[in-house]
Amino acid sequence: MKSINIADQPWLSMRRTISITVDGIRYRLFRASVTVAVIVVAVAFLMNILAESLIKRSVANDTRERIDTSRVIYNWSAKLTSPGSPESIIIEIANSCPESDLYRETQRFAAMSDEEMASFQNYAQKIVFIFDFFDGLDYAKRRAMIHTASGLEILKRLNNPENMEQFKLALSRIRSVHFDMDFAELDDVLAKGPEIRKQVNTVISSRRKAIAEINKTLKGKSILEKLATADGTFGDTIRQAGFVFNAENTAPLVADQAQRLLDTLTLEESMEERPTRQLIAQQANILPADVNVMMMWKYLDGKRFATRYLEKMQESGLNTAGLNPDRLVDLAQGRKENASLLRAERLTFDSGGGFLGLGERLGWLLFVSMLVCGIGITNAMMMTVTERFNEIATLKCLGALDGFIMIMFVLESCFMGVIGGIIGAILGGVIGLGRMLAAFGVNFLGAIPVGDILLGMLVSVLLGTILAAVAAVLPSYKAARLAPMEAMRVE
Known part of the structure; x- marks a missing residue:
């Protein structure tokens, strides 16, 4: 069909364009x-996964730090005995920093010297890389x-040159490595x-001598009992032996954790006494044997x-020095917190991989969901264009340019994208937060x-738009290219 050209068409202002677009949405509220709803579902799905991934990654880092802090006593117990x-x-050394x-x-x-130590750390990092490479292989590849x-x-x-050649040959044959x-x-x-x-053996030899010096001061006590006084004289002994034992930060923390462990052992050993078992059995309404x-x-x-319980311990003749009801409650709550940390560690062991911690699988899932959402929006807008042939023809007859028609439909879709994006981002964020709090x-x-x-919610809204x-x-391009007479004939 021959196209119709209308000269000197007026260009409507953006304000008027937006007004017409909003009216179009209001008149076709159900389709809009x-x-x-399609956008809400897609953005909510995106935001839910994004929120959970961000929270998991943050909780994983927080859990790792808290667990590392709670295990300081175990590290020092091991260091002072082996x-x-x-x-x-x-x-x-490979994982440490020069300020540590x-x-x-x-x-x-x-x-x-500083230069020798820096070189030692550099080579240690390379050696650890080699360790990690071979540890990541399965048995057959590693053996080859x-x-x-x-x-x-x-x-x-x-x-050994022969073994090196064997390694290179196996590496060339195994394409997946x-x-x-x-x-x-x-x-x-x-x-x-x-x-x-040789340098490592020197470190080991020096540590053995330092441990021997510390063992002389134990006087029949366990290392844990001595570490309970790490913020006092025993801390000085550790430093004199050659260990770097910070008196302001590390020593009080180690002493507190050591005392908590000793108190915990005392309480658990008290379970062997009849009065304490009977008290727990009475509280739980079960037999003492259970x-x-x-x-x-x-x-x-x-x-x-x-x-x-403390009274029953005293009745049994157990040593309750340093124990009081508040201390027992604190130990019980600390144990509960440790259990929650271990649970969080299990739940977040696979977090942190890929973009924003999403991982490859979730990344592809999000991509497919966005693709399906885009197809759904395109289909809905195509139906909108088909239903509005008469309106498009009327607007063109009144002087609307192709650009105006195109902008009108794109704006209409953007408005729906903003509304759906905001609702979806809030909904997805709330669901993700709720699930993570429950976990x-x-x-x-x-x-x-x-x-x-x-920030993720803002990005989700922008992506939806x-x-x-x-x-x-x-x-919108199809609507803009539609000739008025052709549109009226279709209508």
Whole structure:
């Protein structure tokens, strides 16, 4: 059909364009509601996954820090009783920073200069990379490359030319495995291996001497009992032996955790006494033979029961020095918090991978959901164009330009995108927050990244709007190219 050209068409103002667009949405409220609902579902799905991923990643970091803090006593107990293996020392140094106590302590034990220590750490990081590479292989691939070698024995084995050729040959045959270290760099690490081993042995020897000095001061007490006084004289002993033991931060924390462990052991051992078992059995309405430690900790969470339990301990002749009802309640709550930390650690063990912690699987799922949403919006807008042929023809006869028609439909879709995006972002955020609170509990409220979630909601709204606008381009282009006479004939 021959196109009709109308000269000197007026251009309507943006305000008038928006007014006409809003009227179009209001007159076709049901279809607009369906389109908005599609956007709401897509954005809510996006925001729900995004919120959960952000919260999981934040909780994982918070949990890791809190668990590391709670395990300081175990680290120091192990350090003061065993010098550690060569591999563990290399891994510790590779993961430490020059400002850390461990870094300075190792430098002191090895009697290295700053340059030597920096070089030692550099090679330690490369060695750890090699460890991680082989640890990530399955049994068959690992055996084909290095046979049964492990730890520093890997470096010793690869330092042999024949074994190195075997490794390179196996690596070339196994296409699914990629070794990211250059072979020249690997040769440098292998050449440095004996020197690294010597430095590590020096550290181990110095630690043994320091541990021997500390053992002389135990006087029949366990290391845990002595660590309960780490903020006092025993802390001075640790520092004199050569360990870097911060008197302001580390010592009080270690002393507190050691005392908590001792008190915990005292309470759990008290379960063997008849009066305490009978008290718990009476509280739980069961036989004394069925009482277990978990029941004790459950009921010690209340001060009244803690008071009665302490009385039964004293009645049994147990040592209750330093214990009071408040202390028992605090220990019970601490145990409950530790349980929640371990649970959070299990729930977040796979978090942090991929973009924003989403991972590849969820990333593809979001992409497909956005694609389906875009197709749905396009279909809805195409139906809108078909229903409004008469209106489009009338507007064109009144002087509306093609650009105005196109802008009108894109704006209409954008308005629905904004409305659907806001509703979907709020809905998805609330659902995600609720699910995470149900999973982790209120103990992790402080770990919720409010700023990141709000930013995620803003991004979700923008994505919903952009998605709606892009999906409306084709229908709006079709509407803009429609000739008035042709539109009236179709209508």
